[in-house]
Structure formats: C-alpha cells, structure tokens
Amino acid sequence: MSQDPPVQPPTQPPFSQRIDAVLEDQALQTNLRQAMDFLVNKRQAHFSQRPDFEALQQQGRDIRQDSLDHLADKLETLEKNCLANGIQVHWAEDAAEACQIIAEILQSQGARSLVKGKSMASEEIELNTHLAGLGIDAIETDMGEYIVQLDESTPSHIIMPAIHKTREQIAQLFHERLGTPYTDDVDALIGIGREVLRERFMQADAGLSGVNFAIADEGAICLVENEGNGRMSTTVPPLHIALCGIEKVLSSLQDLPPLLELLTKSATGQAITTYINLIRGPRQADELDGPEQVHLVLLDNGRSAMYQDEALQETLRCIRCGACMNHCPVYTRLGGHAYGSTYPGPIGQVVTPQQKGLKQAGDLVQACSLNGACQDVCPVGIPLPSLIRQLRQDAVEQQPQSPSRSRDFPWQRGSQRRPLESLAWQIWAFVYRSPARYRWISWCLSRLRKVLPLGIGPWAKTRSRPQPAARSLHEILAAQKRRQEESHE
Amino acid sequence: MSKSRDHILSRLRTARPMPMAAQAEAADRPQVAADRKQAAAEPRQTDQSSCQVTELSQELEASHARVIRISAADLPAALAEVCQHHGIQHLMHGDRPELASILGGLPDSIEAKRFERPLEQHKTAMFKRTQAGLSIACAGIARTGTLLLRTGPEEPRTLSLVPPVHFVILEVSRIVPDMQTALAEAPWGNRLPTNLLMISGPSKTADIQTTLAYGAHGPKVLVVFLLEEALRITPIAE
Numbered sequence: 230m231s232q233d234p235p236v237q238p239p240t241q242p243p244f245s246q247r248i249d250a251v252l253e254d255q256a257l258q259t260n261l262r263q264a265m266d267f268l269v270n271k272r273q274a275h276f277s278q279r280p281d282f283e284a285l286q287q288q289g290r291d292i293r294q295d296s297l298d299h300l301a302d303k304l305e306t307l308e309k310n311c312l313a314n315g316i317q318v319h320w321a322e323d324a325a326e327a328c329q330i331i332a333e334i335l336q337s338q339g340a341r342s343l344v345k346g347k348s349m350a351s352e353e354i355e356l357n358t359h360l361a362g363l364g365i366d367a368i369e370t371d372m373g374e375y376i377v378q379l380d381e382s383t384p385s386h387i388i389m390p391a392i393h394k395t396r397e398q399i400a401q402l403f404h405e406r407l408g409t410p411y412t413d414d415v416d417a418l419i420g421i422g423r424e425v426l427r428e429r430f431m432q433a434d435a436g437l438s439g440v441n442f443a444i445a446d447e448g449a450i451c452l453v454e455n456e457g458n459g460r461m462s463t464t465v466p467p468l469h470i471a472l473c474g475i476e477k478v479l480s481s482l483q484d485l486p487p488l489l490e491l492l493t494k495s496a497t498g499q500a501i502t503t504y505i506n507l508i509r510g511p512r513q514a515d516e517l518d519g520p521e522q523v524h525l526v527l528l529d530n531g532r533s534a535m536y537q538d539e540a541l542q543e544t545l546r547c548i549r550c551g552a553c554m555n556h557c558p559v560y561t562r563l564g565g566h567a568y569g570s571t572y573p574g575p576i577g578q579v580v581t582p583q584q585k586g587l588k589q590a591g592d593l594v595q596a597c598s599l600n601g602a603c604q605d606v607c608p609v610g611i612p613l614p615s616l617i618r619q620l621r622q623d624a625v626e627q628q629p630q631s632p633s634r635s636r637d638f639p640w641q642r643g644s645q646r647r648p649l650e651s652l653a654w655q656i657w658a659f660v661y662r663s664p665a666r667y668r669w670i671s672w673c674l675s676r677l678r679k680v681l682p683l684g685i686g687p688w689a690k691t692r693s694r695p696q697p698a699a700r701s702l703h704e705i706l707a708a709q710k711r712r713q714e715e716s717h718e
Numbered sequence: 719m720s721k722s723r724d725h726i727l728s729r730l731r732t733a734r735p736m737p738m739a740a741q742a743e744a745a746d747r748p749q750v751a752a753d754r755k756q757a758a759a760e761p762r763q764t765d766q767s768s769c770q771v772t773e774l775s776q777e778l779e780a781s782h783a784r785v786i787r788i789s790a791a792d793l794p795a796a797l798a799e800v801c802q803h804h805g806i807q808h809l810m811h812g813d814r815p816e817l818a819s820i821l822g823g824l825p826d827s828i829e830a831k832r833f834e835r836p837l838e839q840h841k842t843a844m845f846k847r848t849q850a851g852l853s854i855a856c857a858g859i860a861r862t863g864t865l866l867l868r869t870g871p872e873e874p875r876t877l878s879l880v881p882p883v884h885f886v887i888l889e890v891s892r893i894v895p896d897m898q899t900a901l902a903e904a905p906w907g908n909r910l911p912t913n914l915l916m917i918s919g920p921s922k923t924a925d926i927q928t929t930l931a932y933g934a935h936g937p938k939v940l941v942v943f944l945l946e947e948a949l950r951i952t953p954i955a956e
Contacts, residue, residue, distance in 0.1 A: 322722045370935065376925065431842070458934070486896070503936070507915075536733050
C-alpha cells in the first residue's frame, strides 16, 4: 500500500548553497527583519495574555484533532452535503491528478482565462505551470501573489507572498512590466493593481480559490481575505473551482468562530479579516449573479500517508496561519525562497520531507535550532520541534524507533544516512558509554589540544575553533580534593 | 476519479489504531461537542445592547468604515448627503420593498437602479458605471465590527463587492455580541444562503512592505447606517 513520492528532477542547488546567497543579501535581511517584527508585534497585541491564548489554543487543537480523528467520515459527509447543495465534488490523489481534474473542468467549459484567489494548495500542485502548457492563462489576483507572478517568481511567505520586496522594488516592477509611470506610493501602486485586475475579473472565464475551512455538516466552504479578490474570483466568473486539502474539514458551523479567531489573529494580528465568505452553492434559479457551476477538488497529495503515521499526523492540524515562520529565527534570516519548497519555515520543514521524501527534502530538517518558538505560537498546538526531531531520526534510520510507526513512511526513510557520519557517532557512543574511555579521551583532547585539527569543515566556517582546556574539569576537581585532604592532615 | 476517492478513503480508514495515550485524550474530547452545544444555547444578553452598538461602531471605524447613527425618518437625507460627498450619481440596490421610501427621498441627481437582471446583461455597466451599492444587513457582530449579509435574489453577491462605494443599512436590534451567537441564531433562516458574507470594513491590503492601503479589489469606502428602529415597508405615496 506504500506509495513513492513523485519523482522530482533536481532543479536547484543544495540547501546549504542557497542559504549562503541569502545571508549575504543585506537588503533582504533588512526587509525580512522588519516584516517579521511587524507580524510578531501585531499578533502579540491580541495574545498578550498567555493563559487566554493557551485556552483558545487548546480549543483550536481539540476541534482540529476531533475532525482529523474522524476524517474519512467527515469527508463523506462533506461530499454528500456539497452534492445536495449543487457543488460538484472531485477527489485527487496527487498533484498531477489535481491538475488534470482542474484542466478538464476548465476545458469542458471552454475556459481560456482563469483568475486565482489565494491558494497555497494550487502552488503545491504547480497548477499555473500545468495550465500554461495547455494555453490557459492563470492570473494571480491577491496583490502579493500578483506581484510575485509579475516578477516570475514564487511566494516567499504563505500569508504575505511579496514580503521579501521593498516598495521601491515593486514600483520598479510595475513600471517595467505594466508600463505605468514610476511611483513608489503604496496607495498608487495598489490602485494600479486594482485597475489591471478589475479588467481581468470582468473578463475571466473561470475563478479558482483555495479553502480555509470546509464545513461537513453544511456542505459549505469558508474563505477569509482582506482584499476582496477571493470574492471576485469566486463570484464574477461563471465557473468557480475550489481546491481543498483533505485535512481542512471541520464538522459544523460552531467550529468556525474559535478557529477563525485563531487564524486571523495568528496570521496578521487581526481580530477578523475584512471578508469572510461561506459559500454554500452555485447560482440558484432565482438568483441574479454568482457562478453557474461550483466544483470542489479534494486534494490528498501525501496527506493520507501523513495521516497513517501516529506521530506525523499532527501535522495535519495546520490551519496555514504562518505564525510559526514569523517567529522562527531561521526563517527570519532565510526568507521563504531558500527553503525551495511551497511551504517554508517550521511547518514547511515538516510537510515538505513528508510530501517529497527525505532524500530530496531531508536537509530541510537540519535548519532548526529547536528553540520551540513555533510550537509556542502554533494556534493548534502542533509539536513542531518534536516532529522535526522525529524526521531527523527518520532521515538516518531504516527502522523506526517506535513499533507503532510506519516502516514505509515517511518516504525514503534512512536516505540521509552518511556512512562516515554514522561511524563517527558510533565511535563517539562507544567512547562515551564507558567512564574510563571518556576520561582517556578528555585527557587526549587536553594534552593534544595544540596539534588536533579541531576546525573541521563547515562547522568552522561560522564558529571559532573550540579550545580544549589544559586540564579537564575532573582533573581540576580531583586536584582540589587532594589539596583539601592534604591541608586537613 | 471515484477510484481515487476509494483509495483516499481506504487509506484514511486503515490508519493505525490510536495508541492508549491518544485514546484517553480523545475520550476527553466530547468536550468539543459539549462546547458547541453550549455555545449554541447561550441566550443573547439584550441588556448589553447600547454597549454593543458602541462597540460595533468603534470596531468599524477602526477598520476605516464610516458609521452614521440615524433614525429611519432621517435616513434618506443622510444617504443623499453621503452620496453627494462621494460624488455618487449611479447607485444600485437589490429588490427590497423596505428601500422604496428611502430611495424615494433621494434627489434626482442620483440615479438609483434596481439590480433586477442577471449580471451578464449589465456586467460592464456594473464594473465601470455603478459607483455605489446599497445593501441591508441581516445582523451585526459587535465584538469585531462585522456586518452579516445574506445573499439571494434581493441581495446579489456583486452588489457589496464591485462598486467602489458600499452603503449598508443595519437595524441596531439585529446586533449580537459575537460570531458564535450570530451563527447560532442563524438570522438567515433554515438554510445557509448561497453566500453568507461577513464584512468588517472596506477592502484593504498590507502586501506591499506591510504598508496598509485601502480599496484593493473590493469597495474602497464602506458607510454603515445604524438604524434605531426597524425598516418598514411603507406604501409609496402617489
């Protein structure tokens, strides 16, 4: 029953190399610092009372876990109720199938132009590239996503996609790509974006959105946003396709308020977003606007595999708020692009190796200091440092430590094991298991400290060489004790 | 495609049984269902109503909306004044008998059209000519300064979205303390409308260097008329 992850051709330099370039970039470092401080402070304004936050966090965790515990049943209920509401439901096992399903829906309606509300899932399946290959023009309409698309790049943050760019850089981009006069006034730039995209909304054959939460009992999907492009994309064109990860299901309407509060406060430090839209169906017979057809595409793409692992299934509680990356000291210095994956930051470090395999993405789990800030702020209490540690172990071990864990998942288990490194650790363990051997090695280190090569490779690039003391602590204390005994005689 | 459905569901159903610790945790989770029931059952605190009006107003204003507290009798004049302030000459509204007397009070310089044909038949006019949309909210949420709109034949979805200015009328008696109460009370009737819209201000974005800007795609201006009394359907005088 085990699946392999999709084969990915190597398209980018290794993680360690990508990091170097980014750390040199002073402008990026400044942008990122400012943006992350902004988001951290905004969130903190709402959650300054830790016990209140923890109570809400627990509630969020329970609601999400409750849904996950009955996921298959919830999905069937969702499907049944959506169908009763006139929403067509499709199931996609992987990215390729999802792209195919969406393309077929578009082609069946003769759609050549697609406006996109924000959907990280659509980035995950690389939909735009697939559609471009079929001659279907997909335009991003979230301002940040639009900027990134104009730049022929990818989002660097799941909530604020263009956060790595200054307004001067965006001003230059608009001037070059759109031919509008140069202006770095933010209101003017937003005005330009508004005009350009308004034409596209008006003309588009179809709209695609993500789903923040799918409500099983109602057969409805909930979308949150500030700009209004989500509503435009899902209301004006005659066809609406909603792409939804299977883990996004909630049971009932009453589950929404605490999760919406956690989502908006954690993501952008807002008590509520400008628009929340609960979509229950296409245009009814007596209605005057709204899409004639609404399609819901349920996306697996590795989620059901994650579900089967008792430790890793906690990943699926994620509500995609971005708080973990905002508080991550590593992300704050690298930005999203260095991770080279759809989802960056702590959640990306956990999701990407599970989706793409540990061989391809296993080095991502090294980019973590295990400080735990991510877990502290996660609105649904995902134990990210534990999962990262778990994946580190999975990356170097063929057999899982716990008998209840899957042998086949995560994919490419043990693929990061380096025989030399493994040998080094075995030697270390051999020496440190025995007090005598441990004392002996301490003695060697101290006496040979001037001749041992302790500046080894990448370790020494950013750290000063360790300096073993002339005598070990054991020796110093033993000498002290002897002196004390002698003085008492 | 149904094969994918079967594969996905069967993988979800053959997941490993929960270990003992997780089972104990799950046993605690009937609390989730109980919380839901309790939240749904909590009675509305009507004695808080004037605080709620203030809270709603403050939240909306903090989100860059304009709030005008008014009586039904003064509403036409207030609406006319706001239209003039924003240079509105083309206003659109849904098929609502309650609006008849209000719109009747508008000066001739303001053309108030009813949204009565499918969008496709007047899409360009809607996008390029209509300057303001006029809606009636079915409820308001005090805590977050939120207006609930129930879409349907008399409240088309694009009315509150496409025109750059949006006017909303809300009766103060329809204000509830929080979202939990709003969803529990279900002021839209038995079944969710095709779109249940929760609007908490004009459109905005901070995507450019975290700098806030308004009017990204939705309306740039939101004006809320808080009515002390209920809107009445008055016969139009000949």
